[in-house]
Every structure is written in structure tokens, then in C-alpha cells.
Amino acid sequence: xxxxxxxxxxxxxxxxxxxxxxxxxxxxxxxxxxxxxxxxxxxxxxxxxxxxxxxxxxxxxxxxxxxxxxxxxxxxxxxxxxxxxxxxxxxxxxxxxxxxxxxxxxxxxxxxxxxxxxxxxxxxxxxxxxxxxxxxxxxxxxxxxxxxxxxxxxxxxxxxxxxxxxxxxxxxxxxxxxxxxxxxxxxxxxxxxxxxxxxxxxxxxxxxxxx
Ligand code: PRP
Ligand code: URA
Numbered sequence: 001x002x003x004x005x006x007x008x009x010x011x012x013x014x015x016x017x018x019x020x021x022x023x024x025x026x027x028x029x030x031x032x033x034x035x036x037x038x039x040x041x042x043x044x045x046x047x048x049x050x051x052x053x054x055x056x057x058x059x060x061x062x063x064x065x066x067x068x069x070x071x072x073x074x075x076x077x078x079x080x081x082x083x084x085x086x087x088x089x090x091x092x093x094x095x096x097x098x099x100x101x102x103x104x105x106x107x108x109x110x111x112x113x114x115x116x117x118x119x120x121x122x123x124x125x126x127x128x129x130x131x132x133x134x135x136x137x138x139x140x141x142x143x144x145x146x147x148x149x150x151x152x153x154x155x156x157x158x159x160x161x162x163x164x165x166x167x168x169x170x171x172x173x174x175x176x177x178x179x180x181x182x183x184x185x186x187x188x189x190x191x192x193x194x195x196x197x198x199x200x201x202x203x204x205x206x207x208x209x210x211x
Contacts, residue, residue: 015158080203094117131199139168
């Protein structure tokens, strides 16, 4: 697996705001949106472009545009906060959805929604979720995407934990991870340490899904 940890002062500053327990919802959301855009920018670096003739007010220039925009797939809920920054960078991207909630006892992902195109072969996929903890949610999501033929998947996470990264690596096959940090461990409740707490709750408040 190809791993990119973005190393930029502005990204580090936004991530620190997100980590800070004193940041309220408004502050947390704004920092997540900014960092989301930076991660999408970095993840897009290798996307294919095509040239076209671009007429400027003065002459003709070689224009460039994405040959095939990626589909953005947020893992609900926390991944929803990354849709707007992704679409601000790639306005013509499609969006698919995967709904998962971690069981608080087993820490296994429990699926509750899948809204994706049937055929994802040959299309770049940006799988976005702020948190990669045990890796269970992303492994489940990657399997779903691969069942639909996806062969060009980039996971975009804000905080990744070492055990989750190892789980993705063990999956095998072509895969990329773009993240702002790799934290060392998980606590007994499978929260990332030091992490930033529960990203979904910090964005949207406590959830109440009947698993
Ligand atoms: C969080 C997060 C990831 C998952 C990561 O979602 O957004 O999807 O946990 O944990 P894992 O790597 O151990 O699977 P959560 O299940 O808490 O749901 P929420 O976003 O609705 O709060
Ligand atoms: N999900 C979160 O939102 N935070 C963690 O630390 C682990 C999983």
C-alpha cells in the first residue's frame, strides 16, 4: 500500500484544532473542512489529466482538466463532513455513500446503507472517512467497492492509527492511503490515542442508531 502522510504547517495547524478538546462544533467543522480540502488536493496529485485548447483573452493556451473525476465515497456519518471540501476541489465528482456504525462492544462495523454505482471498474475512488482506528470500517468499505470492480481506491483519512494501517496493508491489492497523521495506538474502547475523540459526535452530536 502506498502511504502519504501530508507534511504541511497549515494541515498540522488544522489537525491540532481538531484534536483540541476545547474546540466546539463550529470550530471543529471548519477545521475538518479545511483539512479535508488539503487532503483531497494531495490525493488528487496522481489523477490523469487530458489537454484541451483553451482560448485566453490574448491567445491560445494548452488547457488541462481531469480525464476522469474520482467518485467520492464518504463513510457515514463522519465522512459526510468531507463531501463539501471534496466537491469544492472537484466540482464534477460523483458521490456514493456507505453507512456504517461501529458496535460499541465488539468494535465491528455494522452496515446500514449502501448507495453506490453498480460498476466501479476503471474509475478512481476516493474513500473518505476522518478516522481509521481498528480498520474494520475501511476494510468492509474496500471489500464493497472491490465487489463492484473498483481497482483504483484511495483512502483519505485525517487521523489513522497504526493497527488500522496494518489491517489495510494486510488486505493486499492496489491501495493508497493519504492521511494527516499516524497515531501510535488504540485504547480499550478502540479509540485512537491521542486521536481527537469521536469524529461523528464532534461533527453532529451523539448518534442513536439501533444496531
Ligand atoms: C467512526 C469513524 C469510522 C470508524 C473508524 O465511525 O468515522 O467510520 O469509526 O473506526 P474503525 O477503524 O475501528 O472501524 P463510527 O462508527 O463511530 O460512526 P459515526 O461516524 O456515525 O459516529
Ligand atoms: N472513531 C472515531 O470517531 N474516533 C476514534 O478514535 C476511533 C473511531
